[in-house]
Amino acid sequence: MRVLILGGGGREHTICYTLSKSSKLEKLFCIPGNGGISEIAETAENISVTDFDNITKFCKENKIDLVIPGPEEPLVKGLKNFLNKEGIKVFGPDSIGALLEGSKSFAKEIMSKAGIPTAKFEVFDESSKAKAYIEKKGAPIVVKADGLCAGKGVFVCETKEEAIKAVEKIMEEKIFGEAGNKVVIEEKLVGEEASYIVITDGYNFKALPTSQDHKRLLDNDEGPNTGGMGAYSPTPLIDPELKEKIEGKIIKPTLKILEKEGYPYTGFLYAGLMIVNKEPYVLEFNCRLGDPEAQVILPRVENDFLEIIEAALEVNLNKIDLREKNDSAVCVVMASKGYPGKYEKGKKINGLEKASQIPGVVIFHAGTKKINNEFYTSGGRVLGVTALDKDIPLAIEKAYKAVSMIYFEGAHYRKDIGKKAFKYLAT
Known part of the structure; x- marks a missing residue:
């Protein structure tokens, strides 16, 4: 298969890295890509992920069989509807399904209709x-x-x-x-946040490994919110009993109501949850993989990932037995100085080769550019340093060992990624 990934962040590098191992892959492309992605896929930096006409042209010129969008914007703007008319397959929801992320009021109305637990709310225009x-x-x-x-x-x-x-x-x-x-105004829920991401064909779904991300910029969940400063998987917060509640009270009714309304949902469905007294509530839905959750989830999937996506597109997911590796994964995000505000670009990154030689370490690029075989910073979040090991404490140790070998001017990272798991592991 000839596959095109849309996006240029850490999530997209992770998708590319995962698909590059598939026996079903003939060639991999990425629009626009980044420094790290350019090593495993053919990139086209000059095309935007919402430039549907040029994406279509690129697909036809390169005989693309399948398009997988990383970010939500192209899906919300109708990428699937547009490319399907041209006979090009897209893994992701259509513009109605993508409204689960694209419109908070739409998502709340769907939850209300299906009786899905969420904060009490009102919508105002x-x-x-x-x-x-x-x-x-x-x-x-x-x-x-x-x-x-x-x-x-x-x-x-x-x-x-x-x-x-x-x-x-x-x-x-x-x-x-x-x-x-419009605004949605809702009650504030107090508990612990977790991410639950499934892959679905509209009728059946398979849960991906559980994860927990770290949104705040600074240690101990202080400082401003960011796109995510790190993640770990699996999270002991989601035990088998809670998993059953999430699937029974949230995932199944969501897919069922969308199917009933005539919009079966295909793709990744991400439920951002607040766990309150062991009960799950939906804070938000996303129509794509999380970033940096993808960096700890996909490396823990044992199957050929392209096979899973093909099964979902053929409405055959029930035939797939999704297998998780026993290893735990931890991803530490290294960001530019000033992020999530204004930051400088063009800082040379040193130590990548040495750090990536540690067994079990994979470095996913987010905001990087490759110039004359050297890597330079080009975004707020620069790298996702991911480590796999037999348990979370060992994976944390390994991830930070790799981080300590990497240098660019002004690099900022949290020192406590994964430690949220410790209070559950101790019980």
């Missing part, structure tokens, strides 16, 4: 009504812009004043543009 509701409800409260905001559209507010300010920023100042035409 007028800022005056949203503000009046906040005055009535009080705080703490959560304000969310309805549309895609690159992960920045959620405001967890401890006071009414903060919440009203959030509404003004979203709906009046339009800091997210059209994505802020």
Whole structure:
């Protein structure tokens, strides 16, 4: 098979790395790709992931059999609908299914219809009504812009004043543009966050290995939110009993309601969860793999991953026995100085070769560029240093050993990735 991956981050490098091992792969392409991806796939840096006309042209010129989008934006904008009309297969939901991520109000309405556990909420398209509701409800409260905001559209507010300010920023100042035409206002859930990601053909699903990511910039979950500073898998937070609840109360009813509404959902379905007193609640749905969760999930899947994707496209997932490796995985993100705010680019990265020689270590590139066989920083999150070992403490030790060998000016990383697991491992 000739496969095209869309995207240029750590998640996409992980997908490329995983598919490059498939016996079914003839050739791998990636738009736009990055420094690390360019070593295992043919990249096209000059095409945007939302330039559907040029993606179609590229697919036809390179006889692409299958397109796998990494990020959500092309899916929400209708990539699958567009390419399917041209006879090109896409692994991911159509524009309606992708609204689970593309519109928080749509996702909430689906959850409401299906009786899926989530925070109590109201949707507003007028800022005056949203503000009046906040005055009535009080705080703490959560304000969310309805549309895609690159992960920045959620405001967890401890006071009414903060919440009203959030509404003004979203709906009046339009800091997210059209994505802020509506807001979802919901109660604040207090518990522990976890990610649960499945692969589905619209009717059947297979759960991928469990994981937990670390959103905050600094140790002990302090500092601003980021795209994710690291992850580990499996998470002992999700035991067999909780897994059963997540699948029975969340995944199955979600797929069932979408099928019933006439939009069977194919692709990755990511449930961002809050676990409150051992009960799962949905914070958000995503229509793609998590980043950096992918960096710890995919290396733990034993199967040929392209075979799983093919089975999903043929509505044959029930015939697949998805096998997990016994190893644990930990990914530490190395970011540019200043991230998630403004950061400098073009810093030379040293030590990659030496670090990647440690058995069980794989370095996934996110914001890198390859110039004359040297790697340079080109993004906020630069590398995802992933290590596999027989348990989480050993994988943590190995990941940080690799991190200590890598240097670029201003590199920032958390020192406590994976340690959340310890309180569960001790019991």
